[in-house]
Amino acid sequence: MKIQTVLPNESxxxxxxxxxxxxxxxxxxxxxxxxxxxxxxxxxxLLDYCYFKIPIDLFQNVxxxxxxxxxxxxxxxxxxxxxxxxxQKNHLLSAKADLEIVxxxxxxxxxxxxxxxxLAFPASIARKLTGMALAIGLxxxxxxxxxxxxxxxxxxQADWFxxxxxxxxxxxxxxxxxxxxxxxxxxxxxxxxxxx
Amino acid sequence: xxxxxxxxxxxxxxxVWLMLSGFFWYFGAWLIPALFPLIKAVLIFLAPDLSTSLTxxxxxxxxxxxxxQLSAWTLQPIYLNTAHFITPGTExxxxxxxxxxxxxxxxxxxxLLIWPLQRSSQRLLLIALGLLAALLVILAVLxxxxxxxxxxxxxEVAAKGQNPRAIPWFVDWMVFCEMGGRWLLAISGAWFAIQxxxxxxxxxxx
Numbered sequence: 001m002k003i004q005t006v007l008p009n010e011s012x013x014x015x016x017x018x019x020x021x022x023x024x025x026x027x028x029x030x031x032x033x034x035x036x037x038x039x040x041x042x043x044x045x046l047l048d049y050c051y052f053k054i055p056i057d058l059f060q061n062v063x064x065x066x067x068x069x070x071x072x073x074x075x076x077x078x079x080x081x082x083x084x085x086x087x088q089k090n091h092l093l094s095a096k097a098d099l100e101i102v103x104x105x106x107x108x109x110x111x112x113x114x115x116x117x118x119l120a121f122p123a124s125i126a127r128k129l130t131g132m133a134l135a136i137g138l139x140x141x142x143x144x145x146x147x148x149x150x151x152x153x154x155x156x157q158a159d160w161f162x163x164x165x166x167x168x169x170x171x172x173x174x175x176x177x178x179x180x181x182x183x184x185x186x187x188x189x190x191x192x193x194x195x196x
Numbered sequence: 197x198x199x200x201x202x203x204x205x206x207x208x209x210x211x212v213w214l215m216l217s218g219f220f221w222y223f224g225a226w227l228i229p230a231l232f233p234l235i236k237a238v239l240i241f242l243a244p245d246l247s248t249s250l251t252x253x254x255x256x257x258x259x260x261x262x263x264x265q266l267s268a269w270t271l272q273p274i275y276l277n278t279a280h281f282i283t284p285g286t287e288x289x290x291x292x293x294x295x296x297x298x299x300x301x302x303x304x305x306x307x308l309l310i311w312p313l314q315r316s317s318q319r320l321l322l323i324a325l326g327l328l329a330a331l332l333v334i335l336a337v338l339x340x341x342x343x344x345x346x347x348x349x350x351x352e353v354a355a356k357g358q359n360p361r362a363i364p365w366f367v368d369w370m371v372f373c374e375m376g377g378r379w380l381l382a383i384s385g386a387w388f389a390i391q392x393x394x395x396x397x398x399x400x401x402x
Contacts, residue, residue, distance in 0.1 A: 033391065034391075037384075037387060041380065041384065044380050048372065048375060048376070048377070051375075103375070104374065104375050104376070108375070108376065109375055109376020109377075109379060110376065110379070112376060113376065113379060113380060113383065159259055161259070162258070162259045162261050162293065162295070163259075163261065163295060166293050166295050166296040166299070167217070167295035167296070167298065167299060168217075170299050170379070171213065171217070171299055171302050171303055171306075172213075174303050174379050174382075174383075175209060175213055175303065175306060178209075178307065178383075179206055179209065182202070182205070183202060186202060
């Protein structure tokens, strides 16, 4: 009789103990730096792979035209109406410059880094979604500014194009991305401490 | 970390970025030739059918920005398609802008120099590990970029005929790196250096 009453409790507590242990191990793996790093790299590679699955015609005729070139052209014409910029497929055209937007000129590389970092960071789904939405907005805005700046550089200071296009813009965008991620991750930690 | 500390860190990051940019702008052309033997070793591994030579050139064509030029001579006939071969002894050229090469180094350097640490010995170790990581990043990116450009030129001709030459793996790697993968490598390099440093010289507990 004694055995009958003790055994179920023991097995129950054993099951609870092992479930707790598994949960602890899963939690520690999920929070380990190496696991997060692997998720970061994996997410980046996956996003990059999906990006290359999008046909180039769709990029040139639809995504770049509506998402980048037309927006940038409107903004330039709004602030500098004398430029009379025309958006044509993936080209930003005027009498002074012809800027072609090709794959990679859309800020996708920096955005994928940022999205991968946010996905890898241990946070709630809601926080991740907010972080990713703000990241898309930030990188999109910076990229529109970058393309606008590159248009003016080609039109008025072509000698600076190489320096700005190959060096200043990419390093600046990646470091802004790192800064944004640091702010997002640290605000998360601060909030957690406050609520605790 | 408070907002004030975050702002301080951001300003520090901006300063370090400017400092490193200035450093590579003035000394990059002096630093990169020191890596030529290692870059050539990777080039030989990627393309054993080519004899390669590297030079640093500056011209009006490159907007007076130093450019690394690869001259490669074919040692054997290179198959393009059933109708076209490149004969042995043909000289082929590809180039890479020095500023473009420096981008991952500046990203990695900026992260490592502003990373919060307790002691200067930790900083020194982190810089040493960071230099090693930067070297690996350059060797992973630059030779594939140079040879990849030649391969893309081969493929443009090869695709016009029957049974075109197969695209080697390093062209995919080059495209991955050029689309932002080299930034990922720079960040990964910094991350590995930080992990190693924290294992070798951990922060002292208060």
